[in-house]
Amino acid sequence: MALFTLVIRRTVYGLILVFAVILLNFTLIHIAPGDPAEMLAGEMGGATQEIMASIRVAYGLDKSIPEQFLIYLGRMARGDMGTSFYYNQPVTELILQRIPETLSLSITALMMAIILGIILGTIASQNPQGWFSGMVTVGSIAGFAAPVFWVGIMLLILFAYLVPLFPGFGIRTVALTGGPVIQALDFLHHLVLPAVTLAIVFLAQYSRLMRASMLDVLGSDFVRMLRAKGLRERVVVYKHGMKNAILPVITIAGLQFSMVFGGAVIVETVFNWPGMGQLAYESILRRDHPLLLAILFFSAIIVIIVNIVTDLSYRLLDPRIKGGH
Amino acid sequence: MAMDEKIGIGAVSGWRDAWGMFSGNKGAIAGLVIWLLIISMAILGPLLYSGNPFEIVSTPMTPPGGKLFLGSDYMGRDVLGGIIYGAKVTLLVGLAATVCTVVIGMVIGTLAGYYGKQVDLFLMRVTEFFQVLPPILLAMVLVTLFSPSYITVIVAIGSVNWISTARLTRAAFLKIKELDFVRAARATGATNSRIMWRIILPNAFPPLIVITTLTIGSAILFEAALSFLGLTDPNIMTWGFMIGASRNYIWDSWWAVTFPGAAIFLTVLSISLIGDGLNDAMNLKLRVL
Numbered sequence: 001m002a003l004f005t006l007v008i009r010r011t012v013y014g015l016i017l018v019f020a021v022i023l024l025n026f027t028l029i030h031i032a033p034g035d036p037a038e039m040l041a042g043e044m045g046g047a048t049q050e051i052m053a054s055i056r057v058a059y060g061l062d063k064s065i066p067e068q069f070l071i072y073l074g075r076m077a078r079g080d081m082g083t084s085f086y087y088n089q090p091v092t093e094l095i096l097q098r099i100p101e102t103l104s105l106s107i108t109a110l111m112m113a114i115i116l117g118i119i120l121g122t123i124a125s126q127n128p129q130g131w132f133s134g135m136v137t138v139g140s141i142a143g144f145a146a147p148v149f150w151v152g153i154m155l156l157i158l159f160a161y162l163v164p165l166f167p168g169f170g171i172r173t174v175a176l177t178g179g180p181v182i183q184a185l186d187f188l189h190h191l192v193l194p195a196v197t198l199a200i201v202f203l204a205q206y207s208r209l210m211r212a213s214m215l216d217v218l219g220s221d222f223v224r225m226l227r228a229k230g231l232r233e234r235v236v237v238y239k240h241g242m243k244n245a246i247l248p249v250i251t252i253a254g255l256q257f258s259m260v261f262g263g264a265v266i267v268e269t270v271f272n273w274p275g276m277g278q279l280a281y282e283s284i285l286r287r288d289h290p291l292l293l294a295i296l297f298f299s300a301i302i303v304i305i306v307n308i309v310t311d312l313s314y315r316l317l318d319p320r321i322k323g324g325h
Numbered sequence: 326m327a328m329d330e331k332i333g334i335g336a337v338s339g340w341r342d343a344w345g346m347f348s349g350n351k352g353a354i355a356g357l358v359i360w361l362l363i364i365s366m367a368i369l370g371p372l373l374y375s376g377n378p379f380e381i382v383s384t385p386m387t388p389p390g391g392k393l394f395l396g397s398d399y400m401g402r403d404v405l406g407g408i409i410y411g412a413k414v415t416l417l418v419g420l421a422a423t424v425c426t427v428v429i430g431m432v433i434g435t436l437a438g439y440y441g442k443q444v445d446l447f448l449m450r451v452t453e454f455f456q457v458l459p460p461i462l463l464a465m466v467l468v469t470l471f472s473p474s475y476i477t478v479i480v481a482i483g484s485v486n487w488i489s490t491a492r493l494t495r496a497a498f499l500k501i502k503e504l505d506f507v508r509a510a511r512a513t514g515a516t517n518s519r520i521m522w523r524i525i526l527p528n529a530f531p532p533l534i535v536i537t538t539l540t541i542g543s544a545i546l547f548e549a550a551l552s553f554l555g556l557t558d559p560n561i562m563t564w565g566f567m568i569g570a571s572r573n574y575i576w577d578s579w580w581a582v583t584f585p586g587a588a589i590f591l592t593v594l595s596i597s598l599i600g601d602g603l604n605d606a607m608n609l610k611l612r613v614l
Binding site: 017020021024028032033039138141142144145146147148149150153154156157161255258259261262263265266269270277280281284287289292293295296299300303304307 | 352453454456457458459460461462463465466467469470471472542546549550553554556565568572575576579582583586589590591593594596597598601
């Protein structure tokens, strides 16, 4: 029952955030230089008079600002976020087609970063003054400092051209024939370089965080108690220590999902990965503003959902946390 | 960048001790040396390289070595010249965006931490709202909707990058405002704004210096990403722009993308090493990611 109220409360809060994103988009349309109708038409200066007139009517641009907002809100609630004139397709449809690609990239990268980060951080914490621990610290600083698009390009030069192990661009081999297994393997083959690129940045952070978190836990009273009870060090570290030290890493990873998603946007443009990021980039080049704003909106919704899921699973994992905070 | 809010405040026993700790840290000193070299390159740039970085000076894709030390790009533009020229712009934009970030973050964090209650609740909700927007995507939207001028770029970076600063400032204020000397100041009738800006803020400096240092790094990375995507002023040569311009020729002229990227990497690395060293030297135990 407590869980049920929690789910409701988190969902309501999520909806308020969604409302705030709609308000942000509405504000941006109105404070950006130029005519809001042109902004909504998506073809700066290129739209015909009829299209502009129909947009003015559809969005009630002759009405007061609060009325305009209600009209805008109503359209968003119905999932009508305008039409992309370049694709001649509703932007909602365009984006929904691209969500799986972006999610597969960002979730794969996030999982790789979390799992490897936990392993490296745990090993480093076993000898905090040792060379391996030093490597993790230096690696984490270097990982933060490397621009993600540059890491991607370096991996492309190394592993797609110099040693052609992986395909450099796209999501599947165009002329590939074969069953679903071959198709899936081909997809994974294409996924390796973009996912590794994105994972490197976050791996750097999580390994260092895990190291610090393990050192905290291993220095705490309950671990001293376990050792005093005569438990083997292996059990203390890998069973009790890790279980407790992982929680902060998961929290940060959940909170940071918007950054992973943002990283995916950049990585997609480097590898021509046909997800939302590449679509955002193309919409900028074509000045397709309704599409761009809708991508911002959908990205925020995905982050909100991921945050709720992480938050709930975290509460299930850690029985110490109950209720609101 | 994310921050863990467990912080120690006022753990500095004196600036001289802090310098002692800092100078004993090999990484921090290496960072400081690299940073000073890059700064000198930016300041002395016009003496080292007087040409126009957009000028075609050789046959396209001249490999590194020879007269052009780092070769030329697909249009025959000097890569080393671009890096030297771009240092100034990259650093200036990075610093300006940092000022913008720190001002926004500090004001929000100060108000939230000092006033607490409803003000804090509201400002933290605003912060959480910004955390659900992918930062680079929001920056891309702002720069596209307004203009690709550098003023827009600086404000856009400031608007997406202030969250860590705000959270850290708030955490510091929550801790410091309960200390005796603040109570004493309040008892003597000091105004809220005096307590906030003249009494608490200076005592919150150690963690804020660390986060500001790291913010310079992230601001440079944001600028680089926006220039790489071609969203900044196309008439100004920056490191990110150089990589973006040559992105279709990465195999034929690997040097034109590798060296400008290495410049960004080294610059941000040096700042991060300095920030890390300051964190240890002031014994803050900030977990800066």
